[in-house]
Every structure is written in structure tokens, then in C-alpha cells.
Amino acid sequence: MLNDLEKKRYSRQIRLFGEDGQAKLKKAGAFIAGAGGLGSVISIYMAAAGFGKIRIVDCDSVELSNLNRQVLHWSDDVGRSKARSAKDTLEGINPEIEVEALEETISKENIDQLLSGCSLIMDAMDNFSTRYILNKAALQKKIPLFHGAICGYQGQATTVIPGKTACLRCTFPRAPPVTTFPALGSTCGVIGSIQVTEAVKYVLGFGGLLENRLMLWDGLSCSMDEVACMRNPGCQDCSALIGDANYKQEMSK
């Protein structure tokens, strides 16, 4: 399953989860929504870890003010499309994997096509209206959504497993207003790393996930808290798309 170069490249991970585990990552296809601060950390660590296919989507171009946190893009990339810049960086990190980088705006209309062949959704968006599109798509396709968001020194993460956990809409029923948020690169580093760790454990099938748990990071006091999330039986997204009966079945297992 793994060639000799891959065995060498991933040798420190193979110590953790064996060649079988590494082969599982190689088979996994991840959709990364956004190539900004979170998308940079997520895609770099997923590429380095050897997720076999990465599809990263962003409609913007690199700006100078992105560079404090968006470590996928370098000074020479200012003005280039983030998708192309991301592809170059990720292929440079790991030529063994397949990287697709698309210059698209995620919408209700194109999300199905964008997700084709991917079994994991990594949320690296900067707004809740697009996150709700990802949430619905995850529910429809019954694939996990690894949520993360940041603002300044603070961040949050949770893992949505359709049919099992609260969905993103259950936890965040209403979107906060879109603002130009302050951002520290290292906060993206903390939250994006948690999201990737969650995806690794999900693919390998072990460890404890952030299921029905919202993890809250406060870099200012250097503390991590968590609050419980609960399914909302009247949720406009998961109740309609999956149905309460399926959740009850899952809960009784």
C-alpha cells in the first residue's frame, strides 16, 4: 500500500498508528473550505500527514494583510490567487499526495460538485452563512464536518458527526454579524491543529472526538474550556435532513 519513500516520510507517524493507519490516511479525501488562516494550518498539516487527496477552495487573491497568519502564502504570492499559491505550497510540502486547488466561491449550487470524492469537510471559513452550507452538505452526505473559528486570541472547535451529534446549526442557531475580525496567526495554529487531529482520529477510528463538545480556546489567559452541545430536536437543518428517528436509533446503539 505504501511505497518505500512514503514509509520513510511517515515513519514517525507509523510508530503511532502503523502502516495500516497511514494507508487509511492515504485513502482519505479532505475538502478544505478556505485557504486563509485556518485553511493554511489545516492544509499544511493534512498534506504533511499524508491525507491522500486534498481539495482546497478559495475565491480570493493573496493580500499583504493576509500574511501575518495565512502561512500557505508567502510575500512573493501577494496578488496571486490563493488557490494557486496553496497548490504550490502543498505540493512542495508533499508531492506524494493529490492536491486540487479551486478558485471558487462555495454556494448552495456548487457544494455537491465541490465535495465529490471527499469524505471529510474541514471548516476554514470566515463566516457562518457559508458554514451553514457546509453543515447541510455534511448532513445530506452523512460525512463529518470539523468546525473551527477564531477571533483575535480566541477560538472554538467542535466535530459534527451526522446522525450522531448536534449539528453546527444546533450549536449556533443564528449567525453573528460579518465583521473584519482581528486575527493572530498562532490562534489559527491552535484551532486548525485541533481540527486536523480530529480528522486524523476520525479516519483512523480511535481516540475521543469533540462530539457534542464545543472546545473554547482563550489564548489571552492560555486556557481551554469546553461546553456541552446538545441536539436541538427542532433544528431546521438536521431534523429536516436526517430526521429524529435516525438520531434516536443511533443514541440507542
Added chain:
Amino acid sequence: MLVKVMAFASFREILGRERELELKAGSTVGDLLDVLASTNRRFKEAAFEEPGQLREWVLLMINKKRIDPFQDLGAELHEGDEIAILPPVAGG
């Protein structure tokens, strides 16, 4: 009665990490929010759309169970309850 208020994200910068508040017996979640707003202008501006109307995206939990800020502000609090209040963080 004594309840514990825990704030997260930007609300923590305004209210502090956690505090205990003495409330009259029979006080509701809405009463608690009024006390916080009347004693802290920054919190009032951050959490309320206009007096008495919480911003729709504010997340509230009593003893780790989420409550709807539109429907459940009349829920009665009890001695020792833990109330968490947080704004969703949205950036990426």
C-alpha cells in the same frame, strides 16, 4: 441565592472569567442578564440589540444545557446554577 456566571471569548474580556452573583430567590435568566447589563455598560452594548433585547446570536447555557435566548429567558434559576454566556467566534 448564589449563581455562578462563566463568560467566554470576548464576553470574558468584559465580564471576567467567572463570578458569583447574589440574586433574589425566584430570579430568571432574564433577571440575571439585566443585572449584568445594568452594572456593566460594555456588556450591555456587546450583548444587547436594544434594552431588554438580547442579540440573536448570543449563546446561553444553564448547567451546560443550551437555552434559547428568545424563548427561555423566563427560566427560573436555582441556587448553585452555572450560567455560561458566550458569543460565537466566526473568523477563519
